[in-house]
Amino acid sequence: MLALSSGFLPMSVLAIVIGVSFIVSYIWNKLSLKGLRVRIERTSNMGHVGQEVDRLLWIENHSFLPRLWVQIKSTGNLTGIKPLVVGVSGRASRTWHRMPAILQNRGRYDWGDVIVSSGDPLGLFTSHRRINSKASIVVHPRVVDIDDFALSSIDPGSDSSEFLSSSDVTPNVVSVRRYNSGDSMNHIHWVSSARMNQLMVKEFELEVQNDLWIILDLNAKTHFGAGFDGTEETAVTVAASISNHFIKNNKLDFFEATELEEGFFKETSSQRAILENNHRQAQLKLFKDKLFAKSIKNTFIFVGWTVIPNTLIGLMIAIMINRIKSPLYAAMILACFFLPHILPVTVLYEIFLSMTRKDSGPINWVVNFFGYDSIAFFKHKYWAMPAVSMITIWWTVGFNILLFLAGLKMINPEIYEASEIDGANKLHQFRFITFPLIWPITALVLTLQLIFQLKIFDQMYLFTGGGPYNKTMVVLYHVYKQAFMLYKGGYASAVALIIFLFIVFVSIGNYYVLRYVNLDKQE
Numbered sequence: 001m002l003a004l005s006s007g008f009l010p011m012s013v014l015a016i017v018i019g020v021s022f023i024v025s026y027i028w029n030k031l032s033l034k035g036l037r038v039r040i041e042r043t044s045n046m047g048h049v050g051q052e053v054d055r056l057l058w059i060e061n062h063s064f065l066p067r068l069w070v071q072i073k074s075t076g077n078l079t080g081i082k083p084l085v086v087g088v089s090g091r092a093s094r095t096w097h098r099m100p101a102i103l104q105n106r107g108r109y110d111w112g113d114v115i116v117s118s119g120d121p122l123g124l125f126t127s128h129r130r131i132n133s134k135a136s137i138v139v140h141p142r143v144v145d146i147d148d149f150a151l152s153s154i155d156p157g158s159d160s161s162e163f164l165s166s167s168d169v170t171p172n173v174v175s176v177r178r179y180n181s182g183d184s185m186n187h188i189h190w191v192s193s194a195r196m197n198q199l200m201v202k203e204f205e206l207e208v209q210n211d212l213w214i215i216l217d218l219n220a221k222t223h224f225g226a227g228f229d230g231t232e233e234t235a236v237t238v239a240a241s242i243s244n245h246f247i248k249n250n251k252l253d254f255f256e257a258t259e260l261e262e263g264f265f266k267e268t269s270s271q272r273a274i275l276e277n278n279h280r281q282a283q284l285k286l287f288k289d290k291l292f293a294k295s296i297k298n299t300f301i302f303v304g305w306t307v308i309p310n311t312l313i314g315l316m317i318a319i320m321i322n323r324i325k326s327p328l329y330a331a332m333i334l335a336c337f338f339l340p341h342i343l344p345v346t347v348l349y350e351i352f353l354s355m356t357r358k359d360s361g362p363i364n365w366v367v368n369f370f371g372y373d374s375i376a377f378f379k380h381k382y383w384a385m386p387a388v389s390m391i392t393i394w395w396t397v398g399f400n401i402l403l404f405l406a407g408l409k410m411i412n413p414e415i416y417e418a419s420e421i422d423g424a425n426k427l428h429q430f431r432f433i434t435f436p437l438i439w440p441i442t443a444l445v446l447t448l449q450l451i452f453q454l455k456i457f458d459q460m461y462l463f464t465g466g467g468p469y470n471k472t473m474v475v476l477y478h479v480y481k482q483a484f485m486l487y488k489g490g491y492a493s494a495v496a497l498i499i500f501l502f503i504v505f506v507s508i509g510n511y512y513v514l515r516y517v518n519l520d521k522q523e
Contacts (some may be wrong), residue, residue, distance in 0.1 A: 008148040025120035028065075035063030036088070038072065038116050047103050053098040055111065055135075058202070068121050072099065077138060080104050103139045106236070111135040141240035142233075176200045214239050221254065244294045244303050259467070273367050292495060294470055295478040298385070302474060305389035308448045313393065314400025322408040334405065338398035345448040346486055347393075349462040352391055365456070372442025373428050378463045388472060389457050408434070408442035425439070447510050454503050475499050 001338050038061040044053035055074070061067060073083035081101040088095065113133050119126040176192045179199035192200040216239045225231040317337060324330040340348070356363050358374040367375060377387040412433065419429055435442075457476040460466060466473040466481065475495070483492035 004028060006357065007197065021122065022124065025122050025124040028125075029122040030383065031063070031065055033118055033129050034118065035065075036067060036070070036116070036118065037176055038059055038114065038131060040114060040131065040133055040135070041135070044137060045135065046138050046140070048140050049103050050235075051103050051278075052100055053103060053112075054101065057084070057097045057099060057114075059086070059088060059095050059097060065186075067118055069118065071117040072097075073115050073117075074112045075111040075115060078103075078109040078111060081111075086445070103137075106137060106139050106233075108138050111137060126318060134178040142237045143244045144241045146239060146241055146245040159203065176202055214243055214377055224342055246281055291470065291473065292475075292478060298331045298470075298472060299454060299456065299474045302389060302472075304451045306392050306453050307446065309395055310393045310400060310449055311445050314397050315404050315438075315442070317397070318401045318404030318408060319430075322405060323455065332415045334398075334401065337401050340395050341398035343395070345458040345462065348391065348395055348459075356387070379468050380467050384464050384468060388463050390464070392453075392456075392459055393398050396449075399415055401451070403441055403445055404438065411437050443511075443515070451503060454506065455498075 114131040187201040364374040464472040
């Protein structure tokens with residue numbers, strides 16, 4: 001006001017410019033976050049020390065006003081995250097941005113909420129917006145690839161297992177041989193020695209089944225320094241790298257953490273590594289395995305999706321085909337339904353994989369036609385199990401139709417003619433004639449379908465791989481994963497034995513229940 005009242009033109013102009021700048025900056029700041037949308041698309045949830053992880057952000061500007069600067073920063077306790085400063089153009093621009101972070105310390109950390117800040121070009125005013133996020137990340141120790149790491153052992157000069165390292169010798173005896181100089185007296189097999197009239201020693205199986213203990217001393221008094229340069233982090237890195245080396249080479253089945261207390265090592269877990277020849281321990285662990293319980297549940301869900309619907313659909317189609325007067329048309333329709341049954345499961349996989357693609361699959365074209373987004377059926381936690389179940393029904397219903405047709409052809413047509421004379425309609429004929437007479441076939445179909453679906457494996461292996469989130473992890477796929485992916489043969493054998501006994505029990509029980517129902521119907 002003093003500048004305007006002084007009559008000095010330069011001061012008046014400067015005052016007007018400053019005043020207008022403040023007003024424009026204030027209005028610009030108020031509009032800086034209007035129409036600006038920031039969405040967290042992806043957040044890394046696991047990593048190793050020294051690894052770069054990121055948060056993927058989707059920024060949309062629905063306003064005509066460009067954003068000269070937008071600052072995005074996280075409020076979590078994860079160190080190494082640098083604030084992200086970007087410029088956003090106007091007119092509905094859409095851009096992807098990464099918020100990287102270098103993992104520096106082991107532990108569990110929170111990414112925290114995202115604070116979006118923007119303001120006027122002069123930086124006089126700033127507006128903030130908070131985007132809530134509960135994402136966290138687990139940081140594992142640094143792992144260094146080890147190309148050549150061998151446990152110390154003596155060059156045997158022979159095939160004697162006595163001189164092999166502990167990781168190459170197992171308690172499984174496979175044969176006996178003549179005694180060689182240097183063999184341990186504990187390995188002498190006295191029964192064979194007495195029979196052969198010479199010393200014989202036991203030969204052990206040469207494969208990995210022994211325990212490997214990796215002991216890490218984390219007593220604070222024994223370490224020096226902090227961070228990457230400290231001895232504690234170096235020791236953890238060495239232990240993790242050795243463990244990773246043996247796991248990658250299938251030589252380590254179980255890694256058990258230990259703690260040092262008064263000079264003795266105590267186990268922090270009540271479960272020990274399951275030895276291949278210890279089926280009793282494997283069975284004890286079996287009943288504590290949550291994934292095994294989930295696989296049982298998923299198997300029963302799949303049985304519920306397939307057995308009864310498959311039987312009912314097969315029965316209805318068989319009745320429809322049986323009523324067709326022309327043998328040629330009936331044979332053609334039967335062939336159409338039975339043809340999928342003779343296809344290998346790999347062909348079935350390729351057919352439905354192409355039909356359900358998100359971008360070019362005909363099924364998703366129909367989904368898009370009704371206004372919905374494309375669905376990745378075999379990767380969706382709600383659609384995976386129903387999708388595989390419907391494919392299984394389409395694949396196997398032809399066999400049921402064939403069995404039901406055989407039963408329907410055995411019914412004397414004169415029975416239906418007599419019922420029509422007595423005034424029975426189609427529903428009465430099905431209820432009192434057709435269904436009771438084909439009940440043995442129905443019982444057979446139900447029993448076979450129950451056995452077939454309880455041992456479901458192929459479809460889950462090809463279509464879903466047990467996912468997503470173990471939603472389609474059935475029992476036999478659990479056995480396969482434990483035996484051939486995690487190399488836990490003893491545990492897998494225990495699961496397979498339990499499932500075999502269960503299928504036998506269910507099949508016998510189902511047979512007697514259906515037989516009782518059949519006898520009751522006859523009475």
